[in-house]
Amino acid sequence: MTAQSQPQVTLFGVGPGFGLPETSPYVMKTMVQLAMAGIDYRFAPGDREASPKGQLPYIEDAGDRVADSTFIRGHIEARYGVDLDAGLTPAERAQAWAFERMIENQLGWAIAWFRFMDPANFAKGPAHWFDRAPEAMREDLRQGLKDAVATNLKAVGIGRHAPDEIALLGTRSLWALSSQLGDKPFLMGQTPTSVDAIAFGVLATALTPFFDSPLRRRAEGFANLVAYVERMMARYFPDFAWAGAAEEAVAA
Numbered sequence: 001m002t003a004q005s006q007p008q009v010t011l012f013g014v015g016p017g018f019g020l021p022e023t024s025p026y027v028m029k030t031m032v033q034l035a036m037a038g039i040d041y042r043f044a045p046g047d048r049e050a051s052p053k054g055q056l057p058y059i060e061d062a063g064d065r066v067a068d069s070t071f072i073r074g075h076i077e078a079r080y081g082v083d084l085d086a087g088l089t090p091a092e093r094a095q096a097w098a099f100e101r102m103i104e105n106q107l108g109w110a111i112a113w114f115r116f117m118d119p120a121n122f123a124k125g126p127a128h129w130f131d132r133a134p135e136a137m138r139e140d141l142r143q144g145l146k147d148a149v150a151t152n153l154k155a156v157g158i159g160r161h162a163p164d165e166i167a168l169l170g171t172r173s174l175w176a177l178s179s180q181l182g183d184k185p186f187l188m189g190q191t192p193t194s195v196d197a198i199a200f201g202v203l204a205t206a207l208t209p210f211f212d213s214p215l216r217r218r219a220e221g222f223a224n225l226v227a228y229v230e231r232m233m234a235r236y237f238p239d240f241a242w243a244g245a246a247e248e249a250v251a252a
């Protein structure tokens with residue numbers, strides 16, 4: 001038997017679920033960016049307490065532990081000599097960064113609101129993270145998570161609005177993404193660049209048929225975004241059976 005060499009990089013994430021190859025859009029972003037950079041890695045379920053920033057994703061690379069998807073990207077580019085925005089002009093890089101901030105700092109929170117604050121979605125999804133906790137603690141843990149997310153949602157502002165207002169704000173960002181994409185295969189042109197990683201992660205999170213929400217319904221209305229998620233899924237997660245929103249809408 002030949003000894004298999006272990007990849008040098010370990011990515012710590014959440015794992016598949018909710019109709020997605022990975023439940024965290026930020027972990028998905030890092031998975032896609034590692035693939036874009038051509039870096040082989042091992043995936044492992046992460047422990048937030050072991051993360052330098054208390055969040056997932058984080059990576060370990062030859063003894064270095066790096067947390068936060070954007071700093072992970074910086075680490076990958078610096079250590080492996082890659083540029084995930086190769087070919088973009090400074091103005092295009094600026095535009096891509098602005099879109100990334102919109103996706104992470106606004107659209108992602110709007111989607112999270114419907115995942116965590118909608119009682120049916122919470123019960124169907126995040127509540128199950130505590131299924132293996134002792135029964136006496138389970139409900140307190142679920143409530144604790146909901147309270148923590150509600151506090152974060154208030155702090156970023158989204159949590160202060162009514163559900164229809166949150167859907168409206170999210171839809172403005174979907175529209176912006178749809179307009180930027182147009183009929184190009186990727187957000188910045190013919191080649192995937194760094195911003196596609198988070199756009200894909202967050203849009204797939206919005207579109208998964210596992211959860212229902214007004215924002216998912218609005219996302220389904222942007223045909224180019226639905227096709228984009230399918231294209232990115234086929235490219236970066238070819239073995240994953242994506243029950244795309246388009247398919248379900250057609251079948252319905």
Ligand SMILES: N[C@@H](CCC(=O)N[C@@H](CS)C(=O)NCC(=O)O)C(=O)O
Pocket residue numbers: 023024025026027048054055056057067068069070
């Ligand atoms: N800015 C971070 C955001 C990561 C993030 O929000 N991770 C979530 C999972 S989707 C998390 O670990 N949340 C737990 C917490 O905030 O306590 C990044 O880009 O990596």
